[in-house]
Amino acid sequence: MHNLALNIKFFGYELAKQVAEAIPPRTNLQPIHKDLPSKPSTQTDLESEWAAYWFQELRIPVIFHRKLWEFAYVLQALHDTDMLRAGRHGLGFGCGAEPIASYLAARNVDVIATDLPPQSRVARGWLESGQHASTLDSMFQPHLLNRETFEARVSLRFVDMNDMPDDLRNFDFCWSICALEHLGSIEKGLDFIVGSIETLRPGGVAVHTTEFNFLDDERTLDNWPTVLFQRRHFEALAARLHALGHKIAPLDFNVGTKPLDRFIDLPPFAHDWPDRLREWAGEPAHLKLSIDGFASTCFGFVITKSS
Numbered sequence: 001m002h003n004l005a006l007n008i009k010f011f012g013y014e015l016a017k018q019v020a021e022a023i024p025p026r027t028n029l030q031p032i033h034k035d036l037p038s039k040p041s042t043q044t045d046l047e048s049e050w051a052a053y054w055f056q057e058l059r060i061p062v063i064f065h066r067k068l069w070e071f072a073y074v075l076q077a078l079h080d081t082d083m084l085r086a087g088r089h090g091l092g093f094g095c096g097a098e099p100i101a102s103y104l105a106a107r108n109v110d111v112i113a114t115d116l117p118p119q120s121r122v123a124r125g126w127l128e129s130g131q132h133a134s135t136l137d138s139m140f141q142p143h144l145l146n147r148e149t150f151e152a153r154v155s156l157r158f159v160d161m162n163d164m165p166d167d168l169r170n171f172d173f174c175w176s177i178c179a180l181e182h183l184g185s186i187e188k189g190l191d192f193i194v195g196s197i198e199t200l201r202p203g204g205v206a207v208h209t210t211e212f213n214f215l216d217d218e219r220t221l222d223n224w225p226t227v228l229f230q231r232r233h234f235e236a237l238a239a240r241l242h243a244l245g246h247k248i249a250p251l252d253f254n255v256g257t258k259p260l261d262r263f264i265d266l267p268p269f270a271h272d273w274p275d276r277l278r279e280w281a282g283e284p285a286h287l288k289l290s291i292d293g294f295a296s297t298c299f300g301f302v303i304t305k306s307s
Contacts, residue, residue: 005266005267005268008265008266009265009266009281009284010281010282012260012263012265012285012286013281013282013283013284013285013286015259015260015263016063016064016065016260016263016285016286017282017283017285019043019047019064019259019260020061020062020063020064020285023047023052023062026049026052029049029052029053029056030053031050031053031079032049032050032053033079033080034050034076034080035080035249036073036076036077036080036249036300036302037249037250037251037252037302038234038238038248038249038250038251038252038299038300038301038302039251039252039253039254039299039300040212040214040252040253040254040255040256040297040298040299040300041066041069041070041073041287041297041298041299041300042254042255042256042258042261042287043064043256043258043259043260043261043287044256044258045069045072045073046062046064046068046069046072046287050072050076051069051072051076054071054072054075054076055068055072057075057103058071058075058099058103058144059143059144063283063285064260064285064286064287065284065285065286065287066286066287066288066289066297066298067177067178069287069298070177070178070209070298070300071098071099071100071177073207073209073298073300074100074175074177074207074209074300075100075103077205077207077249077300077302078090078173078175078205078207080302081173081205081302081304083109083172083173083205084104084107084109085107085109086107086108086109087108087109087110088109088110088172088173089109089110089111089112089170089171089172089173090104090109090110090111090112090171090172090173090174090175091111091112091114091168091171091173091174091175091199092111092112092113092114092174092175092176093114093159093161093174093175093176093179093180093192093196094114094115094116094161094176094177094179094180094182095113095114095115095139095177096115096138096139097138097139098139098177099139099141099144100175100177101113101139101154102139102140102141102144102145102150102154103141103144104153104154105145105149105150105152105153105154106144106145106149108153109153110153110154111153111154111155112154112155112156112157112168112171113136113139113154113155113156113157114156114157114158114159114161115134115156115158115159116158116159116160116161117158117160118134118158135156136151136154136155136156139154139156161176161179161180161183161192162183162184162188162192164192164195164196164198164199168199169198169199170199170200170201171199171200171201171204172200172201172204172205173200173204173205173206173207174196174199174200174204174205174206174207175206175207175208176196176208176209177208177209178209178210178211178298179210180192180193180208180210181210181211181226181227181228181229182225182226182227183227184223184227185222185223185227186220186222186227186229186233189210189227189229190229190233190236190237190240193206193208193237193301193303194237194240194241194244196208197241197244197246197303197305200305201305202305202306202307203304203305203307204304204305205302205303205304205305206301206302206303206304206305207300207301207302207303208300208301208303209298209299209300209301210229210298210299211226211227211228211229211291211296211297211298211299212228212229212230212234212255212296212297212298212299213228213229213230213294213295213296214231214253214255214288214295214296214297215294215295216230216294216295217230217231217232219294220294221291221292221294224292226291226292228291228294228296229299231253234251234253234299234301235251237301238251241303244306245306246303246304246305246306247303247304247306248301248302248303248304249301249302249303255288255297256287260285260286260287261287261288262288263286263287263288264286264288264289264290264295265284265286265288265289265290266289266290267290269284269289270284
């Protein structure tokens with residue numbers, strides 16, 4: 001393990017910790033209507049009151065980590081589109097152990113949460129890293145709701161995102177968090193986004209996040225376990241959705257210019273750390289990271305199905 005990479009990583013994590021600690025305490029936060037664009041994660045987003053509200057709701061501290069941005073982005077987009085009301089029906093793809101299904105159930109929203117069949121070769125890798133929902137219990141967050149409500153509102157179904165069943169239809173909304181870049185190719189990821197619209201009722205909403213190769217418009221990763229989308233792919237997706245009569249929130253490619261927007265974390269990442277390094281390093285925090293040499297961040301879409 002290269003000591004220079006560790007120096008860069010740990011200075012970045014310490015900066016993120018100090019920036020988070022410098023945010024004044026906020027109380028009595030209320031949900032804010034934002035009409036989020038389709039956009040990448042930024043330091044400004046994670047410093048905002050709208051993100052702080054969703055961290056408060058999820059009962060997690062403000063940490064400058066792109067995964068937490070994804071949680072806040074999805075919930076804010078669902079709030080903006082009035083999808084967090086009791087009685088709504090939601091469909092989650094590649095849910096793993098994320099807290100979204102539990103939070104939605106606590107809001108009296110009915111959820112079908114999906115993940116890969118556990119016997120698939122790809123799922124075995126996610127199981128080993130603790131990121132696969134092999135049982136319904138892996139999604140239960142007891143700090144957000146009681147088990148009775150969870151079991152009444154959430155069900156688990158194993159679904160291959162490259163081959164969605166025809167009976168998943170008429171949902172008010174669907175979502176996925178950094179799952180579609182693992183479908184084998186850029187084409188398959190884009191096809192999934194378009195296909196996910198078919199699971200919705202007219203006027204329903206899809207919210208998806210994925211990887212954005214934001215510095216290299218020429219080269220990227222394709223036909224690989226993790227693919228990286230570029231600006232041109234997102235622009236083509238928007239045109240494709242518009243041609244089908246759907247609406248996509250305006251594309252905003254501003255990746256931010258604050259210190260943490262310019263910190264690109266380097267491998268090895270926390271899930272690959274040996275125990276001794278994990279005990280010593282502290283809490284990892286990053287908005288951008290290097291994936292096979294490409295600078296990448298999270299990018300979120302909000303799509304409304306045609307009426």
